[in-house]
Amino acid sequence: xxxxxxQAIKELLHDDDIAIRPVDKGSGxxxxxxxxxxxxxxxxxxxxxxxVEMTDGKQSEESGRYLIQEGVDRQ
Numbered sequence: 001x002x003x004x005x006x007q008a009i010k011e012l013l014h015d016d017d018i019a020i021r022p023v024d025k026g027s028g029x030x031x032x033x034x035x036x037x038x039x040x041x042x043x044x045x046x047x048x049x050x051x052v053e054m055t056d057g058k059q060s061e062e063s064g065r066y067l068i069q070e071g072v073d074r075q
Contacts, residue, residue, distance in 0.1 A: 012020065012031065019037035021030050032040075045051055 012018065017034055019032050019034045021032070021037070022028075023030055
């Protein structure tokens with residue numbers, strides 16, 4: 001990797017306007033606008049057939065929604 005590529009990667013890693021996440025399958029990454037990422041995450045978390053809201057803050061195998069939602073709300 002050349003110096004300009006390294007510098008570009010460092011700038012991306014420190015850019016708060018984007019979200020860099022691993023893909024679900026494979027070894028790639030996805031770079032998204034942070035606001036779009038948070039909207040997509042909130043939409044997925046609202047699926048009550050997959051996730052159950054926890055009010056006590058304790059993590060269980062059934063759902064980590066409470067902890068994840070708390071992180072999204074901090075954005």
